[in-house]
Amino acid sequence: xxxxxxxxxxxxxREGARRLAEAPALHRAAVLLLFLLSLLMLPIGxxxxxxxxxxxxxxxVDSGVLFRTRPAVDFFCVYDAGARxxxxxxxxxxNLDTGKPGVRAPYVATFRYLPITAYWLGxxxxxxxxxxxxxxxxxxxxxxxxxxFFLCVGRNPSALLPFAVVWFGWFPTIAELHMGQxxxxxxxxxxxxxxxxxxxxxxxxxxxxxxxxxxxxPLAMAPSLFLWGRKRIATSAVLLCxxxxxxxxxxxxxxxxxxxxxxxxxxxxxxxxxxxxxAQGTQELVNAIVWKxxxxxxxxxxxxxxxxxxxxxAGNAVILVGYGLLxxxxxxxxxxxPNPHTIALLWMTWYIAYRDCWExxxxxxxxxxxxxxxxxxxxxxxxxxxxxxxxxxxLWWLWQRTGYAGxxxxxxxxxxxxxxxPIALLVIGFSCIRSLxxxxxx
Numbered sequence: 178x179x180x181x182x183x184x185x186x187x188x189x190x191r192e193g194a195r196r197l198a199e200a201p202a203l204h205r206a207a208v209l210l211l212f213l214l215s216l217l218m219l220p221i222g223x224x225x226x227x228x229x230x231x232x233x234x235x236x237x238v239d240s241g242v243l244f245r246t247r248p249a250v251d252f253f254c255v256y257d258a259g260a261r262x263x264x265x266x267x268x269x270x271x272n273l274d275t276g277k278p279g280v281r282a283p284y285v286a287t288f289r290y291l292p293i294t295a296y297w298l299g300x301x302x303x304x305x306x307x308x309x310x311x312x313x314x315x316x317x318x319x320x321x322x323x324x325x326f327f328l329c330v331g332r333n334p335s336a337l338l339p340f341a342v343v344w345f346g347w348f349p350t351i352a353e354l355h356m357g358q359x360x361x362x363x364x365x366x367x368x369x370x371x372x373x374x375x376x377x378x379x380x381x382x383x384x385x386x387x388x389x390x391x392x393x394x395p396l397a398m399a400p401s402l403f404l405w406g407r408k409r410i411a412t413s414a415v416l417l418c419x420x421x422x423x424x425x426x427x428x429x430x431x432x433x434x435x436x437x438x439x440x441x442x443x444x445x446x447x448x449x450x451x452x453x454x455x456a457q458g459t460q461e462l463v464n465a466i467v468w469k470x471x472x473x474x475x476x477x478x479x480x481x482x483x484x485x486x487x488x489x490x491a492g493n494a495v496i497l498v499g500y501g502l503l504x505x506x507x508x509x510x511x512x513x514x515p516n517p518h519t520i521a522l523l524w525m526t527w528y529i530a531y532r533d534c535w536e537x538x539x540x541x542x543x544x545x546x547x548x549x550x551x552x553x554x555x556x557x558x559x560x561x562x563x564x565x566x567x568x569x570x571x572l573w574w575l576w577q578r579t580g581y582a583g584x585x586x587x588x589x590x591x592x593x594x595x596x597x598x599p600i601a602l603l604v605i606g607f608s609c610i611r612s613l614x615x616x617x618x619x
Contacts, residue, residue, distance in 0.1 A: 183375070183376035183377060184331075185373070185376065185378060186328060186369055186372050186373050186376065186378070186381075188331070189328050189331030189332050189372075189376075190324060190327040190328040190331055191327075191331065192330075192331035192334075193326070193327035193328060193329065193330030193331030193332075193334070194327050194330075194331075196330050196331065196334040196337065197327070197330060197337065200337055204337055204338060207338060207341060208337070208338070208341040208345070211341045211342065211345035211346050212323075212341075212345045214345060214346060215319065215322060215344075215345040215346070215347075215350060216319070217233050218233055218348075218350045218351045218354055219315055219319070219354055220234070220240070220244065220248065220249075220315065220354055220355045233348075233351050234351065234355060235574055236351055236570050236571065236573065236574050237349065237351050237355075237455075237536055237537075237571060237573055238352075238454045238455040238536070238573050238577075239352035239355065239356050239455055239535065239536060239537060240351045240352045240354075240355035240356065243356065243455075244355040244356060247284055248355065248356075249311045249355075249356065249357035250284065250285075250286050250356060250357070251286070251356045251357045251358045251359070252302075252310075252311050252314060252356070252357020252358070253282035253283065253284060253285050253307060253311070253357065254285055254286045254287070254288055254289070255288070255290065255294065255295070255298055255299045255302065255359065256281070256282050256285075256299060256302045256303065256307060256310060256311075257281060257285040257288070257299075258288040258290070258294075258295035259295050259296075259298070259299020259300040259301070259302050259303045260281045260299070260303050261295070262296050262299060262300055263300055263303060268288055268292060268295035268296075268299065269287075269288050269292070281303075281306075281307060282307045283307060283308075290391065290392075291390055291391075291393065291418065291421055291422055292421060292422055292424075293390055293417070293421030294390060294391060297387070297390065298359070298391070302314070311357055314357060315354050315357075318350075318353070318354060318361050318362075321361055321362070321365045322344050322345065322350075322361070323344075324365075325344055325364075325365055325368055325369075325544065325547055326340055326341065326344040326345070326547075328368070328369065328372065328547075328551065329343075329344070329547045329548075329550065329551040332372070332551035332552060333551050333552075333553055336550050336551075336557050336560075339550060339557045339560055339561055340547065340550065340551075342561065342564060342568075343543060343546050343550070343560065343564055343568065344543070344547060346568065346569075347539075347540070347543045347564075347568040348568060348569060348570045348571070349536050349537055349538075349540055349543070349567075349568065349571075350540065350543075352455075352535070352536050352537040353537045353540050356537060358537045358540075360537050360538055360539075360540035360541060361540045361543075361544075362391065363388055363391050363392050363395075363540070363541060363544075364540045364541050364543055364544030364545075365544065366384045366385070366387050366388035366391065367384075367385065367388050367395060367524065367541070367544055367545075367548075368544040368547060368548050369381065369384050370382065370383070370385035370388060371385070371517075371520055371548055372548065372551065372552075374402075374407065374515055375515050375517065375520075375552060379407070379410070382402070382407050382409075382410030382411075382413075383410075385398065385402070385410065385414070386410065386413060386414045386417065389414045389417075389418065390414075390417060390418070390421065392527070393418065394526050394527045394530070394531070395524075396414060396415065396418070397504065397523045397526040398520065398523045398524070399411040399414060399415065400508050401508050401511070401512075401515075401519055401520070401523065404508065404512045404513075405512075405514060405515050446460070446490055446493045446494050446497060446532070447460040447461070447463070447464055447489060447490070447493050447532035448486065448489055448490050449464060449467060449468070449480050449484060449486035449487075449488075450464060450480065451468070451475075451477065451478060451479070451480075452464055452465040452468055452475060452591070452595060454573065454576070454577075454581075454594070455535050455536055455573075456532075456533070456534060456535055457534060457535065457539070457571070457594075457595060457597070457598040457599070458527075458529075458531070458532065458533075458534025458535075458538070458598075458599065459493075459496060459528055459529050459534075459599050459602065460493045460496075460529075460531075460532040460534070461532070461534065461595055462595045462596060462599045463489055463492045463493050463496070464489045465591075465592060465595035465596075466592070466595075467484065467485065467486075467488050467489050467492070468484070469588065469592050471483060471484040471485065474582045474583065474588060475581060475582040475587075475588060475591045476581065476582030476583055477582075493532075496529060497529060497530055500526075500529045500530070503522065503610070504522055504523055504526070507519040507522045507523070507609075507610075507613055508523075510613050511613065516613070517548065517549055517552050517554035518554060518609035518610075518612045518613050519609075519613065520548075521545055521548075521549055521554070521605055521606075521609045522606065522609055522610075524541065524545045524548075525542075525545070525602055525605065525606065527541060528541075528542075528599070528602055529602070536598070539567050539568070539598060539601075542563070542567045542568070542601060542602075542605075543567070543568060545605070546560050546563055546564060546568075546605075549605070554609075554612070555605070555608050555609075555612075559604060559605075559608050562604050563601040563604045563605050564601075565601075566597055566598060566599075566600040566601040566604065567598055567601030567602075568601075571594060571597060571598070572590055572593055572594040572597055573594060575590055576590045576591050576594050
C-alpha cells in the first residue's frame, strides 16, 4: 500500500475524469442519470415550516420532518458559532430565537463541535449571509461528490458503475443536504487523507488532522498512524485537540451549554429509551431489539416496568469493549505498514462507540466504501451489498406511511428500520476481519 508508483490523489482524480470521458456511451449515460438523482436530493425551494417540497425529502426522517420546522439547523449551528467567534464572543453561547446581538442565523442549536471548529470552519462560512451561505454549502457538497467519484475511478477504473452508485445513489445524502450537515466534509477529508497516506504522500496526514478537528473520532486511527511512521501527524492531532479545547474548559462557563451537556445527554453507552426514528447506529439497534422483545410498541413513550432496561446498557457495553479489542488486534496485526482493512475498522468507530448516530452519519460509510473499492481492498460485490443497507433508501417512508406504530406489520417494519443500516457495518467488518486474518503479520 505504500509503493511509490501510486500516483498522487489529484493525478488519480484527473485520470478518473479521463476514464469517464472515454467510457462507453451506455456507462456514461448511467453515471449521468445517477448524478441527476443526486441533484434531486438538494433542498431546492425549501425555506419554511409550511413547505414540504423536495421530491426525495420524505425518504429520511431528518429531511422529511425536522427540516420542516428548522431547515438547515445543523449548518446554522456552526455558522452562528463562527459569527460569535468573529465578534470575539464565546462560540458556545446559546441564543435560541432570542434576537440578541450576534445571532445572525435565523435560529441556532447548541454548538457541539470542538471550539477550534468555530474558527477554521465557522468563520469562513460567514463570508455570505446565512441563507446564501447555506445554498452555496449545498453546491460545495455536490462538488465533493464529483471530486470523490473521480478520485475513486482514477484508482480503480474497472469499477466505474459501482462508484457511480456509491457516490451519486447514496440516499443519506438527502438528510445531509437538507439539514446542512458536515458529515460529507468529514468523509471527504478521510477519503483524500487516507488515500494520500496509502499512496505514500505525507500531506494526507493534514487532511486527517482536519477530520479529527471536525468530529474527533478519527483519533481512533492515531495508534496505527503512529506505528506506520506518521508520528508527528498523530501527535499533532492530539495536541491540537487539547490546545484547541482546554482553554474553554478552564475559562468558559458557556461551554457547559455545549460539550459538557452534550456529554451528559449523549452518553457513550446508551441506556434504554423510546427508539428514536433517525437514529440508526448499533446502540439504537440494541435498544430497539430490547424494546420490541419486551412487548412494547414504538408508540409507547416510556420504558415499561417489565422491560429489562439493563440489557441495553450491558449489551452496548459488551459490544463497545469487544469492538475495542478487535481494533487493538487489527492495529497490531497491521503494525508494519498502512493497511486499508485496519483503516476501515477504525473508520467505523463512530457507529459502534457513540449512541448519537443518525442517518446522515452514514456519509462516513459512503466515503469508506469508495476508499475500499478504490484500493481494491474489497470486491465490488461486497461494496454493493454494503450499499444496499447503508446507502439505499431507508424503510422510514414505508414505516411512517403504514402508521409508525400500532399494528404488527408496522412494528416489524419499524424494527427492520433500525436493523437496516447496521447490517452494512457487519458486511464490511467481517470482510475486513477475514482479510486481516489471511495476511501474515510481519
